[in-house]
Amino acid sequence: MSTTQHGHTAGAGEAQANPFFFNPFAFHPAAFAPVFDPASVVSAWMQEAQAGMRRAMATPKVVEAAAKVTKGCTPYDVVMTEGPVRLLRYKGKADKKHATPVLFVFALVNRPYVLDILPHKSVIRQYLNHGFDVFMIDWGIPEPQDKSKTLADYVEGNMHAMVRRVLQETGQPSLNLVGYCMGGTMSAMYTSRHQDLVRTLTLMAAPLSWGPACKSLLMTWTDSSAFNVDALVDQVGMIPPQFLGSSFAMMKPVANFFQKWVGFAEKMEDEKFLEEFFAMETWSNDNIPISGEVYRDFVKFGFQQDRLVKGTFPLGGRPVNLGNITCPVLTITADKDHLVLPEQSFPVEEAVSSTDITRMAVAGGHIGLAVGSRAHKELWPHACAWAAQRSDAAR
Amino acid sequence: MTTQQPQQPVDPVTAFWRDVMARSGMPMPSFPGAPAAAPNGAAAPGYGWMPTPEVMKRMQSAWFDAMAEYADQYMRSPQFLESMKRSMEQAVGLRQQMEEFLKSSMGASLKTAGPGATTEILSAIARIESGMRTEMASLAERLSRLERAAGVPEEPKAPSATRKPAKPAAK
Numbered sequence: 001m002s003t004t005q006h007g008h009t010a011g012a013g014e015a016q017a018n019p020f021f022f023n024p025f026a027f028h029p030a031a032f033a034p035v036f037d038p039a040s041v042v043s044a045w046m047q048e049a050q051a052g053m054r055r056a057m058a059t060p061k062v063v064e065a066a067a068k069v070t071k072g073c074t075p076y077d078v079v080m081t082e083g084p085v086r087l088l089r090y091k092g093k094a095d096k097k098h099a100t101p102v103l104f105v106f107a108l109v110n111r112p113y114v115l116d117i118l119p120h121k122s123v124i125r126q127y128l129n130h131g132f133d134v135f136m137i138d139w140g141i142p143e144p145q146d147k148s149k150t151l152a153d154y155v156e157g158n159m160h161a162m163v164r165r166v167l168q169e170t171g172q173p174s175l176n177l178v179g180y181c182m183g184g185t186m187s188a189m190y191t192s193r194h195q196d197l198v199r200t201l202t203l204m205a206a207p208l209s210w211g212p213a214c215k216s217l218l219m220t221w222t223d224s225s226a227f228n229v230d231a232l233v234d235q236v237g238m239i240p241p242q243f244l245g246s247s248f249a250m251m252k253p254v255a256n257f258f259q260k261w262v263g264f265a266e267k268m269e270d271e272k273f274l275e276e277f278f279a280m281e282t283w284s285n286d287n288i289p290i291s292g293e294v295y296r297d298f299v300k301f302g303f304q305q306d307r308l309v310k311g312t313f314p315l316g317g318r319p320v321n322l323g324n325i326t327c328p329v330l331t332i333t334a335d336k337d338h339l340v341l342p343e344q345s346f347p348v349e350e351a352v353s354s355t356d357i358t359r360m361a362v363a364g365g366h367i368g369l370a371v372g373s374r375a376h377k378e379l380w381p382h383a384c385a386w387a388a389q390r391s392d393a394a395r
Numbered sequence: 396m397t398t399q400q401p402q403q404p405v406d407p408v409t410a411f412w413r414d415v416m417a418r419s420g421m422p423m424p425s426f427p428g429a430p431a432a433a434p435n436g437a438a439a440p441g442y443g444w445m446p447t448p449e450v451m452k453r454m455q456s457a458w459f460d461a462m463a464e465y466a467d468q469y470m471r472s473p474q475f476l477e478s479m480k481r482s483m484e485q486a487v488g489l490r491q492q493m494e495e496f497l498k499s500s501m502g503a504s505l506k507t508a509g510p511g512a513t514t515e516i517l518s519a520i521a522r523i524e525s526g527m528r529t530e531m532a533s534l535a536e537r538l539s540r541l542e543r544a545a546g547v548p549e550e551p552k553a554p555s556a557t558r559k560p561a562k563p564a565a566k
Contacts, residue, residue, distance in 0.1 A: 041447050048448040082528065083521075145517030153525050161532050217470060226476040227483070235487045235494075237514070250470070254463040262455070 058269045065274035069282045072113035074124050076136075080165045084140025087162045089133070089169070090116075090124050097131025100199050100391035101170045103163065104136040105190075107182035108154065108290050109244050112138050114283045114370050115180065118276065121371045123380060130384040131394070132176075135166045137183075141288045147237035149291040151298070152316030155189050163190070163197055174199040176387045180370070181205055181340060182298070185308070188348060189315055192324040200390045202330040202383065205340045205366055208322075209347035210306040216341050217251045222303040229299040233292035241287035251338055280371065309351045322348060328356035328390050332369065332383060339366040358386060411465055419457035 080087040104124070106112035115136070116124040127134045137159065142149065166175055177198050179187030184206020191198045210219060221227060233239070249256045267273040297314075307313040313320045329352055333342035342361065349357050362379040364372040369379070405413070446454075469475055 044447045044449065083524075143517075144514045145521045147514065148518045148522060149525070157525050157529050161528065164532065164536065217467065220471050220476070221479065223476075226480050228480075231487050232483065235490050252463065253466050254459055258462075259459050262459075 055265065055268050061271060062268055062274060065271065066278050068275070069278045071111070071282065071286075072116045073119050073122060074116050074128070079135075079169060080162060082158055082161060083146070084142060085158045085162070086138045086140060087165055088136045088138055090128055090136070092125070092128030092132075092134065094129050094131055096133060096394045098133075098388055098391040099170070099394045100172055100174065100176055100387075101133040101135060101166055102127050102176045102178060102387065103166050104134070105159065105177065105179040105183035105187045106137065106139065107180060108139050108142075108186075108294060109182060109288070111283065111286045111288065112136055112180075114367065117279050117283060117371055121276070121373070121376060123370055123376075126376065126380040126384055127387075130388055132384070132387070132391075133170055135162075135169075135175075137162050142238065142291055144238060147292050150293045150316070151186070151189075154294065155186050156193065156316050159186065159190050160194065163194070167197065172392070173197075176200045176202065176391060178202040178204065178387075179206055181366070182207070184208070184345075185298075185302070188308075188322060188325065189313075189320045191327065192320050192322050193315075195324055195326055198327050200328045200330065200387055201325065202332065202387065203345060203348065204332045205334055205337055205345065205369055206331070206348070207302065207340045207344045208351070209309045209344050210303050211309075211347070214341050214344050216338065216344075218247075218339065219303060221247070222299050224304045227299070229296055229304075233296045237292050238289045239292055239295045241289050244290065245285070245287035248339070276371075280367070284367075309347045311351075322351035323353050325352040326354055328358070329354045330358045330360065330383065330386055332379065333359075333361045334364045334366060334369045334375075335361055336364055336368075337366040356390075360386075407465075411461060414461040414464075415454070415457045418460050419454050 074090050074092075076088040076090045078086050079089050104112065104115060106115065116122045119125065124134055124136065139154070139158075163175065163177075167173065174197050177187045177191060177200070179185070179202070181204070184203040185208060187201060188203060188206065188208060191201050222229070264277060267277075301307045301313050308320060309322065311319055311321050311323065329348065331345045331348060333340075333345050335342060346359070349359070360379060360383060362369065362372070362375045364374055369375050
């Protein structure tokens with residue numbers, strides 16, 4: 001290697017160590033094609049240019065698809081309201097085969113219609129088509145006065161009232177509880193307090209443990225050395241939707257800010273893709289605020305102190321004891337979930353007293369559990385059958 | 396016998412590009428001054444060569460993957476966490492100052508209850524409402540248990556409102 005102060009000449013080793021010597025056109029063609037054929041390369045670029053033109057011509061379709069978006073696809077009755085919280089009962093076309101109803105509990109940080117986003121990607125319809133009577137708690141959009149509403153208010157107040165109403169409507173002694181994400185955590189808490197009213201507990205990507213084995217980015221960001229949750233909640237009261245939305249988006253910045261749009265540009269001719277893309281975009285941008293007290297409890301007692309599986313998570317002045325859960329439990333996880341790692345759901349299996357515990361997993365991400373094609377083909381039919389086997393038959 | 400050369404520390408940019416190349420399944424690029432020869436020993440064409448769209452896509456995908464990994468590493472680094480903590484503290488402090496200013500100046504000049512006070516009152520009402528609702532629900536449950544025990548027939552349920560999914564926005 002030879003170097004001089006002026007007129008720098010680089011040897012191969014030095015050049016490899018210095019990115020400024022990078023020349024993208026200097027790749028050896030043997031790396032790309034066995035035989036370099038200029039005509040085929042030009043032809044490929046011509047085809048690419050034509051595809052670009054076709055995509056540009058598809059712009060009106062994009063506008064049309066964006067205007068067609070609906071929030072949920074299955075009709076429902078509103079059977080109960082408590083402030084912004086509503087209890088929805090879905091109307092299915094299939095005959096009722098199971099008397100034990102299903103109640104979905106979604107997270108407080110997003111809208112629940114992702115579970116019913118499109119007819120061919122609706123978890124609600126999966127259960128309806130299996131012959132269940134399906135209900136869902138829509139937490140609604142909290143108002144400024146809800147800033148001091150605690151997790152106990154939601155679980156022991158709204159959720160308990162809705163569960164009783166479902167049982168009253170259906171005339172059943174117990175129901176199948178299905179909780180998604182934070183809704184799963186709340187469902188586990190509820191079941192530990194009211195085991196007699198819950199026939200089965202299904203936990204979809206539910207965070208229940210925040211131990212040292214959980215290496216998610218959210219765990220790093222909410223570590224007490226880096227994040228003062230008290231200062232934030234004391235000051236803002238209600239956690240704004242922009243804060244939550246941007247935090248979730250920043251967990252995968254390249255995928256959310258670049259790859260998604262590259263993928264969109266490549267597939268914008270496809271009407272089915274556009275329908276799904278805009279449905280998901282509408283949902284993912286439909287963030288809602290969350291009560292500061294709920295956020296404080298969740299971050300402090302969950303993320304920072306991991307008190308739920310230890311049996312010391314305080315709810316309404318009393319610790320939650322997951323050991324009170326004796327019903328059949330189904331844990332559903334997604335192997336590429338970056339929000340709730342599968343390791344955060346599994347410890348519940350040790351914490352509960354149930355003997356009937358089943359684990360189901362699907363390849364995909366956190367939201368893929370609800371909207372992924374693979375989940376709808378490979379997971380939900382089995383999850384519905386699992387609940388069906390443990391439910392009473394309809395008369 | 397092969398001898399392992401000690402690994403020299405590389406700067407992050409070089410490490411990143413090496414990672415991109417490894418992910419795209421391509422060899423490290425040849426550089427001006429480096430011998431241009433194919434693995435089979437054949438002479439390589441000049442720099443006028445252009446990769447196909449497929450190759451560019453493969454490189455793009457490798458770039459995204461590497462970038463995602465490096466972004467994740469950065470967002471876990473003490474430097475990022477420290478800057479996040481500082482920004483949060485500054486944002487909270489600024490909000491606090493603004494609120495204090497508004498309370499002291501606006502409240503005194505307008506002689507009215509500020510939005511904070513209104514929210515506090517509404518919160519208190521909401522808390523009372525929530526408590527009452529819970530109490531009433533437990534009373535209702537107790538009453539229905541007593542009624543069932545006494546053999547009183549159940550009252551018919553109130554009809555529920557029917558909703559359809561939201562209509563699409565007008566074109």
